[in-house]
Amino acid sequence: MTDVAMEKPRSQWADVWAQFKTHKGALLGLVVFGLLIAFVFIGPLIWTKDPTYINPNAAEMIKGRNKPPSLVSPLGTDQLGRDMLARMMKGGQVSIAVGLVAMSISIFLGTLIGVMAGYFKRLDGPLMRMTDLFLALPLLPLLLVMVLLFRDPLSAAFGPEGGTFLLIVTAIGVTSWMQAARVVRGEVLALKEREFVLAARSIGTPSRRMILRHILPNVVSPIMVAATLGIASAIITESALSFLGLGFPPDFPTWGRLLFDGAEYIQQYPQRVIWPGVAISLTVLSVNYIGDGLRDALDPRIRGR
Amino acid sequence: MKLKSALLGAVATLAFAPAAFAERGTDGNVKVLYSQAVSIMNAYLSNGTKDVEVGSLVLEPLAGFDNEGTVFPRLADGLPSVENGGIAEDYTSITWKLKAGLLWSDGSPVTADDVVFTAEYCMHPEGGCAQAARYEGVSSVEKIDDLTVKVSFSTPKYNPFTAFVGATSPILQKAQFANCLGAAAPTCTEANFKPIGTGPFMVTDFKVNDTVELAANPNYRDPAKPAFATLSVKGGGDAASAARAVMETGEFDYACNTQINPELQAQMKPGCKGHSVSGFGTLVERIEMNMTDPSADLAEGERSTAKHPHPILSDMRVRKALSMAIDRALLVEIGYGEAGRPTCNLVPAPIIYASDNTDCLTQDIEGAKALLEEAGWTVGADGIREKDGKKLKMLYQTSVNPVRQDFQAVIKGWWNEIGVDVELKSIDAGVYFGGDPGSPDTFQKFYADVEMYANNFDGTDPEPYVAQYTCEKAPKPESQWQGENINRFCDPAYDALVAELLQTRETEKRAELIKKMNDMLTKDTYTIVPLVDRGRLSAHSNTLGGVVLNVWDSELWNASDWYRMK
């Protein structure tokens, strides 16, 4: 600590980055996540096979089905002779996008409602009753109704693919924020009674500042946990949705869907479930470590150490 | 010579030994697995095959269908016919005689009153009887004496074996169901779950949508049967694990309709604990062409109605080209394996009604391309055919089901090959088959160009089945989109054939008409494009003897003959 004065002053974000760098797991997570992103978005530019191509020649198709990994198709082929590597790349684009966006929506809603309910006593009752309502609603009919009402207007406004994407992320987002909201509210209730909050209030800090400066930074850790768990469940939920005819068209691959389809063939071709399973787990793990590192880096008490 | 016949005799005795010398209840417990669980034992209030089939262990009809599809007597004493006077000359009535000395499982005698009551039960206007179609055209059911019943029809009925025939119309005990007529039918929970019957087994414990425990009926008419003392039916789960439980782990003796992918079928073959049996009925997986315009640009209420013919599919050459591009043998290989075979017919069985239509079986991509060229559809810049600035694009929908999604993907590949752009859509089965007029996604509304599903007919008489395709039976907004003519096929010549069929009595003549109608819908117009004749694939353990798969009646039709092989 003696040579602090010698260093030139740095911005807060440079500080955060410096702390983040020292967290090996977080750095590794960032690298893995970057590789996954590159795999699904840059990969298709290099590996240009069409993920939905089925050989129209019946004899050739039969020969090319359920192939183990080889030079022609590094991850093998599926039961219709489609290239698994191409399908993994294409599927990853959707799964990662759906996972991140749906998770963000649900975390945003959950944090907003949780903080509001925990901080403002007047809002607590109505907001928590609303949470109860959402927890109680049966998911499947809710999703079916959402499709019925919004599918056509959304695809008219954003095109069929964009419309479906919006519908899916919104559907997952608005049906999965409740747990985060309850957890955040519980934390806020406890935080509100802590000395530093009382101190801040006693000097007349306005509510908005209180929430942003004092409450939010202290509920980051449960939010981070909810976020990492949220990505995994969003990716899996997406695959369930396509089975209700709510998701993307049936020949459109996503990781969750590949996993689901492969489960039927697990005995004969275990690689069919291993690839998507590993991809989903890697995504979730890397996001988890990035989250860990971020939390440490953002916490000034830890950063100082 | 003597030695040979003696040997043969010995072999025969050995082969039949377990069955012939068996006594009732000596073979312990037999376990049956259904992937859909049983929700009720009364076929008249049932929602599905599984309920009817398990119910058939307890409740029996007067006559049933055997594995060949021919009618044989169960509770009846011989089959009525015109020759023996059981069926009236003009086919307006049929007289059934009950076997003498039949007892219900509670020990009371079976009489004509029970038969008359059963008809009253199902024909009650408020009962919501699920099998009402079996009593269609019945004007009265009268008791002649304690063992004789006469069923009269309002118009001549050339196939009088509908009411009281087959597992879908069994006889109920009057004493048990007397208070369950009409609106009260669903409230008789105890009777609906534990009906008193004449079958080989009776219910001892019933758990809704889970398990049914049955025990041998002490009053069953054959004193040596059934060989098993108890029978348990378990439901739920999926087909693959059901097959696994019989063929690989040996936990169950019999699994009904285990529709598993061919790869898994091949792998389970060598399983030392069981093997599979298959049989073919009338279930046909098909692609239906929409003859009307489903375009979203049309006003609601005019979409997919006869007001607007389909802009592309109205041309038969396009429909034919789409059919020619399909390789049905490959579809069977990837989807059904042993449990399917390629077909070009809407009515694939029974043999006498099946047309010899086989020209769709060979795939002809080049021919399909030429046909589209001829129809004026030329390949555009992006490889998609177009005509007058209009793209050749199809919306292809079906229900959510792994095999159907594979079919969609493969067929899309072939259609792309001949220059047709295809958009796929899969819909939750509850919505697709639900028929809710408020939903745009039902198969009846058909807001798509082509759609795929499977359908069949009940029993062995295809008459009501082919009669579905008359102009007036097209689903339309005025009829709440109810109707069976899904394609909106409309041809006065066809309607005339239907009328003729209803008036025809001779079997050969009927068969000829039915074949002609089948051809009109399939190879003459390609309105319906049959793909696969789907059979039943069931699995049973190597120690379970006496299993004969029956696709015309309940799959458990001969459970009384089952025995344990030692």
Next chain:
Amino acid sequence: MLTYTIRRLLLAIPTLLFISLVIFLLVDLAPGSPASQIPLTVPPDVRMKILESMGANDPVHVRYLLWLKQFFVVEPLVWIDGVFGTTHAEGMQRILSWQSRSPVFDIIAERMPQTLTVVGSSYVLGVLIALPIGIYSAYRQYSWFDQLGTFISMVGFSVPTFFTGLVLILVFAVNLQWFPSIYDTSLRVTDWASFVAQVKQMIMPVMVLALYNAAQISRYMRSSMLENLGQDYVRTARAKGLGEQVVVLKHVLRNSMIPVVTVIALGIPTIFGGAIITEQVFRVNGLGALLINAIHGSDLPMVQTLTFIFAVLIVIFNLVADILYGILDPRIRYD
């Protein structure tokens, strides 16, 4: 606290009524129909008759009011009759399932035992595993134990239960033949042999669910512990010479429990909701299977009743969680 509890309970009544209305409208508006369960061979006019006999074609408000009456008047009376042998409910129409035409409550009662034994015990087991793992991995952050725990719980959470269930069946039922792959709901525990059979058939489904639950809870436990271990009061406690055990297990743990209690309390109603996929994989046929079947078949009375019971449990356990907050942290006041 008592007045708060009473006020919340009173407030719960209108809330629940509102929830029941929303559920009813939602299920009704959903595009499925009970007719989808009827085979295609049944002609349309017979279909309409069947739907009419179920009462599925009555106007929405008539069906809703009828359901309210059946749920709040008839069913309690039937229950009273059952307990005291009276006949108040004679001739009254109970809530009937459209699929099986039998009283919904009888079916629920039938399903309760297997759901509670399998899903319930897996939840308890999951919590019992998760808490020590969460505490220890936070205490020894970035140790190999922590890294391993993180890895397993992330894999446990991101690999869906249908996959883990299938793997277990293939390994333990097909290859090793140790456990049965199908759960026998008719098994009664009467002696040692049947108890062993019961334990054997419970092992696989319980393992699958416990892994999933433990993964989630241990994450919350760990992060919350970490947050608190860095607080000033921990330094103070250590400075005044308290033992590590007391510091960690008394001071830190108690303060870290709030998010964990929330998650556990939210999970308890889901025990009653069953575990849909696991139940299906092992054919446990509990309440989860019942609900999903009813939804697929658009069995409105069944879906409505089950989700409403579920809503009641959610409201109750959220209240329990709120009361627990006050016990864990006496500074939290609601009045």
